[in-house]
Each structure stands twice: as structure tokens, then as C-alpha cells.
Amino acid sequence: MEALKYLSEAAQQADPGSSSHWDKYHSSFGFKEGRFEGLVGFGQSRSRRSLPFRLLEQLFQKKFRKMSGVGFESLDKLAADITKKQNLTYSLDVLRQALTLSFIREHVPDVFSQDSIGCVIGDGFASMTSLLIASRSAGHVVLVNLTKTLLVDLWYLKIWLGDERFNESVDLVTNAEELAESLKKPVTGFTGLGRVIAIQAKDHELLSQCPLTFALNIVSMQEMDPHIISAYFDDLRASNSSEPVLFYCCNREEKYLPDGTVTRFSDYPWSSEDMILIDELCPWHQQYYTSKPPFFRPYDGPIRHRLAWLEKS
Numbered sequence: 001m002e003a004l005k006y007l008s009e010a011a012q013q014a015d016p017g018s019s020s021h022w023d024k025y026h027s028s029f030g031f032k033e034g035r036f037e038g039l040v041g042f043g044q045s046r047s048r049r050s051l052p053f054r055l056l057e058q059l060f061q062k063k064f065r066k067m068s069g070v071g072f073e074s075l076d077k078l079a080a081d082i083t084k085k086q087n088l089t090y091s092l093d094v095l096r097q098a099l100t101l102s103f104i105r106e107h108v109p110d111v112f113s114q115d116s117i118g119c120v121i122g123d124g125f126a127s128m129t130s131l132l133i134a135s136r137s138a139g140h141v142v143l144v145n146l147t148k149t150l151l152v153d154l155w156y157l158k159i160w161l162g163d164e165r166f167n168e169s170v171d172l173v174t175n176a177e178e179l180a181e182s183l184k185k186p187v188t189g190f191t192g193l194g195r196v197i198a199i200q201a202k203d204h205e206l207l208s209q210c211p212l213t214f215a216l217n218i219v220s221m222q223e224m225d226p227h228i229i230s231a232y233f234d235d236l237r238a239s240n241s242s243e244p245v246l247f248y249c250c251n252r253e254e255k256y257l258p259d260g261t262v263t264r265f266s267d268y269p270w271s272s273e274d275m276i277l278i279d280e281l282c283p284w285h286q287q288y289y290t291s292k293p294p295f296f297r298p299y300d301g302p303i304r305h306r307l308a309w310l311e312k313s
């Protein structure tokens with residue numbers, strides 16, 4: 001069945017991977033006749049604004065752009081093109097993805113090519129997935145998300161790619177056979193870009209059957225229940241690749257979820273055998289901006305990023 005239709009029906013069901021945080025944020029979610037309602041908690045979905053507002057946005061973003069490193073300009077341009085096509089504002093949420101990808105590519109450039117199979121756990125509006133594909137940083141991107149958010153991710157991917165390219169290069173897989181079929185498809189071909197394999201969070205174990213090169217999780221594990229976080233670490237460690245998976249993890253050091261569950265970065269199931277390349281507070285993830293003074297405000301707690309080769313299980 002067509003991916004968006006399948007997900008819009010599946011989105012009516014309760015999602016087993018959803019924490020109390022996501023039960024709360026998805027409570028007003030709706031999708032009717034091609035329109036979304038209640039898109040809360042996974043990034044700014046503001047429609048593209050007029051030129052004066054865009055210039056103001058750029059002014060606010062100046063201090064974040066100063067944090068960028070080698071190769072940022074081309075990613076920045078791609079992200080601007082993608083959001084323009086999607087009729088979305090180039091918000092701080094999108095800029096964070098471009099800053100992150102240029103940062104990781106600067107540190108481990110050899111990992112990012114069309115020979116790589118990347119994974120994004122918990123994207124928003126498919127911003128990182130689109131950027132990975134557009135920058136040819138991966139040949140396949142495995143995109144895992146809760147069903148409702150995955151529907152939104154694929155919707156915006158479709159707007160960016162157009163119907164024909166979307167149908168050609170995006171597969172929703174729900175079992176091992178479909179995954180194997182999708183992985184066999186060549187990267188180039190009709191689109192010349194990479195392929196996207198979408199997986200519902202409830203089917204996350206399929207990740208262990210992907211020969212992953214790298215995986216990214218940006219402000220997403222902080223909102224999952226600890227047993228779900230552990231399950232993702234198990235999947236990545238068991239990835240069907242001979243080499244360890246490079247994992248970029250950027251999350252709040254500590255966060256309280258609505259039902260009282262606490263998630264702590266230091267409690268994630270890291271191993272002493274993981275080879276850590278970077279471990280520090282993420283410079284572009286300490287503050288955000290608003291239109292009201294004092295304009296720049298801290299997030300509710302420090303956000304740490306760690307880049308590590310995960311020990312294989």
C-alpha cells in the first residue's frame with residue numbers, strides 16, 4: 001500500500017514506542033484531507049515568511065552561523081533550497097541540522113558518501129534525512145520515527161522530492177523481506193540521489209538487519225522511555241555491518257517526562273569499549289531565540305553531544 005496512506009491509517013492507533021511526553025504532544029495530532037493539525041514538539045513548521053521576516057530570522061541566526069566549521073556553506077545552501085521547496089521557514093531547527101552535519105563531516109569525513117548507509121532516529125519534517133540525501137552524505141538513509149511523526153516526515157519529503165521521485169526513492173518497510181528488497185535497490189538511477197527507507201518506531205528491531213555506517217539522534221532520545229533508548233543502542237550495536245556504527249547522540253543531560261520518568265544522557269547504555277571521539281556540551285544547542293526580549297534564552301537544561309564508534313555486540 002502507498003506509504004502515506006498506510007501511515008495515515010496506522011496513525012489512528014496507539015504507538016507502543018511513544019513515551020508520556022509523546023502521548024501528550026501527539027494528543028491533538030490529526031491528518032485530514034491532506035492537512036495536519038496539532039503539529040507540536042518536533043520542530044517549527046512555520047510557513048515560509050516574507051522577506052523582512054526572513055532577514056530578521058537571519059539576524060537572529062548570525063550567532064549560530066558563527067559556530068559553523070568547514071563545509072557548512074554548501075549544507076546551508078542545500079538546507080535553504082529544501083525549505084524553500086517545502087514552503088517552510090529556514091528556522092533554527094533546520095539550521096541546527098546543517099551545523100550538526102557539517103560538524104560531524106569535518107571530524108570523520110570518510111564516513112559520509114553514497115556508499116554509506118545512514119540512520120536518523122527521530123527526525124522532524126525529514127530535515128536531516130533530506131540534507132543527508134541532498135548532500136550525498138549517504139546512499140541510503142534509514143528513517144525511524146513514531147508513526148504520526150513519520151507521516152509528517154514523509155509528507156515533507158514528498159513535497160521536496162516531488163511525487164515521481166518520492167515514489168521511486170522512498171520505501172516504507174514493515175518486515176525483514178521488504179527491508180532486504182529495499183536495500184538491494186541501487187542508489188542512483190532515476191533520482192541520482194540516495195534512497196530513503198522509512199521504519200515505524202514499533203519495528204525498530206529491523207535496524208539490526210541494516211548494514212549501517214552511521215546513526216544520528218538529535219534531541220530525541222531525551223524524550224524516550226529508558227527501555228526504548230536501550231533497545232535502540234542494542235539495534236545499533238547489532239547492526240548487520242562488519243565495522244562498528246558511528247553514532248552521533250545529542251540530547252539533554254537530564255529531562256523529566258510528564259509521567260515522572262527521568263532520562264539521563266550519562267545513563268544511556270554506553271560501553272567502556274565505545275570509542276568516543278567528541279564529548280562536550282553542544283555549542284549550538286544551548287540557546288534558542290524568540291521574537292520577544294531577551295531574544296536569546298537557554299533551553300531547560302544543558303544539551304550534550306557525543307560522537308562515538310559503538311562497540312559491536
Ligand SMILES: C[S@@+](CC[C@H](N)C(=O)[O-])C[C@H]1O[C@@H](n2cnc3c(N)ncnc32)[C@H](O)[C@@H]1O
Pocket residue numbers: 017018019022041042043093096121122123124144145146149150201217218219220221223224228
Ligand atoms: C524534539 S523532536 C526532534 C526532532 C529533530 N531531530 C530536531 O533536531 O529538531 C523529537 C523526535 O523524536 C521522535 N521520537 C520520539 N519517540 C521516538 C521513538 N520511540 N522512536 C523514534 N523516534 C522517536 C519524535 O517523533 C520527534 O520526531
